[in-house]
């Protein structure tokens with residue numbers, strides 16, 4: 001009984017201490033990026049970067065749209081956002097601002 005209680009407690013604290021970004025978003029973004037984007041952005045997963053052109057999460061969103069459009073990739077509407085969240089979370093670390101048109 002005590003064990004069950006401990007498990008429940010762990011579960012509850014696990015849920016409430018979850019980060020602000022849903023892990024499934026980051027995983028989805030990583031898979032999409034690995035599938036479609038690594039042809040040009042090398043195996044280390046680091047995007048091509050001059051270190052200055054990306055200044056915010058919105059810049060990343062814009063650049064991803066540009067790359068996706070240029071490549072003619074068919075993605076679901078939230079796929080670009082998932083990749084934006086993933087790249088920002090793992091590499092760019094800009095402030096997480098809401099998507100402008102949502």
Ligand code: HEC
Pocket residue numbers: 033036037038039040041047048049050051053054060063064067068071073083087
């Ligand atoms: C055909 C090669 C190619 C593919 C495939 C590609 N990109 Fe790019 N990407 C580029 C080039 C070239 C640049 C630099 C563009 C510039 O600076 O004007 C770039 C720049 C970027 C940047 C900005 C990086 C920085 O720090 O300046 C991001 C973010 C990005 N791409 C994301 C993606 C995503 C997401 C995908 C998958 C949908 C993708 N790219 C697929 C060629 C590619």
